[in-house]
Amino acid sequence: MKSTIFQQSLRGKTVSIHEHPPKQKESESSNSPCLLPLARRICYQPDAMACTPKEFGELFPSTKRILIQHDDTSPDGNLNLRADTEVTVSQGRKVKLTLFHLRMYDLADRQFSLRRYQRQSGRELCSSKRKYLRPAVEASSTPKRHPLSMALRKMSFKTIPHKPRPKSGPEVREDDSEDDLDFLATQADVEATVPTATIRIEFSNYAQVELSHSSRGDGKVYDFEYWGEKYTWRRNVYQDGPESVFSFELVNLNTGTCIAHITPDRLSPRQVRKEAGQGSWIPPCSMRILEKQISTDLGDVIVATGLIVLTDDCIRRHWHEAHRP
Known part of the structure; x- marks a missing residue:
């Protein structure tokens, strides 16, 4: 697969960005609808610095506000999100430091890298992908002989010595057993092509989280489980004058405690027009972790699921994906 190349002419210069997305099976890429945001017409000088591992350890996790926005320094910034924090340096001057960066390779398949x-940075925290299921396959009256079923037949239990059991019911015909083996082999050969409303997240520490979108009551929720604790990102909608505004809150379902929230930043009409002109489809937001004493691993999960929930919700609303899972 060729690398994705974004090019944009900026003040007489051409900026090229090469990214190598994860390899896909042809069936996955061909079945996915094309969701592609616009390239950013104007790129700015970075207003945030990458934090060092030492600075990261001092700044995260904390209850300080995390600023979420598209990466406005590159033409493909609408396929990238920055998560920054502000620190105060000499003479009260504030500086932005980037804590996390979300790269979006395939919006339809939810292939992201955080x-x-x-x-x-070579420090990938996690990667995500939409979960697919195998379509149901009906058993055929004349099933084909698959290599797997032939191998299973060779491993017949008749070769294992055992004591005969008393007959307690109708005997199972050998033909039925062979049909079952053929059906299992056929099912194993079927590719998973049915999209679900679940996003599977794999972390670098081998933890796995399944983030499931569903409707509950009048709202939308994203449920997941981590180390035996059940959590949900709950989407709230409220009216701000004539405008409907969304927000998310993360609730520990075992305790009922809200431990984090995401809210959109208030923008002036000029800023709204500027964002729209750049093709932005995820509004600038702020995330805040409310728990003071949490582990770094849980903090990572909160940020990862929060960014993916925000992105998934914006995909559904921007590209009208309501008809999809």
Whole structure:
């Protein structure tokens, strides 16, 4: 697969960005609808610095506000999200440091990569992908002979010595057993092509989280489980004058405690027009972790699931994906 190349002419210069997305099976890429945001017409000088591992350890996790926005420094910034924090330096001056960077390879398949520190960092925290299921296959009256079923037949239990059991019911015909083996082999050969509303997240520490979108009551929720604790990102909608505004809150279902939330930043009409002109489809937001004493691993899960929930929800609303799972 060729690398994705974004090119944009900026003040007489051409900026090229090469990214190598994860390899896909042809069936996956061909079945996915094309969701492609616009390239950003104007790129700015970075206003945030990548934090060092030492700075990261001092700044995260904490209850300080995390600023979420598209990466406005590159033409493909609408396929990237930055998660920054602000620190105060000498003479009260504030500086932005990037804590996390989310790279979006395939919006339809929810193929994302979350890294610490910056976009070019080799420290990938986790990757995600939409979960697919195998379509149901009906048993055929004349099933084909599959290599797997032949191998299973060779491993017949008749070769294992055992004591005969008393007959307690109708005997199972050998033909039925062979049909079952053929059906299992056929099912194993079927590719998973049915999309679900679940996103599977794999972390670098081998933890796995399944983030499931569903409707509950009048709202939308994203449920997941981590180390035996059940959590949900709950989507809330409220009216701000004539405008409907969304927000998310993360609730520990075992305790009922809200431990984090995501809210959109208030923008002026000029800023709204500017974002729209750049093709932005995820609004600038702020995330805040409310728990003061949490582990770094749980903090990573909160940020990862929060960014993916925000992105998934914006995909559904921007590209009208309501008809999909």
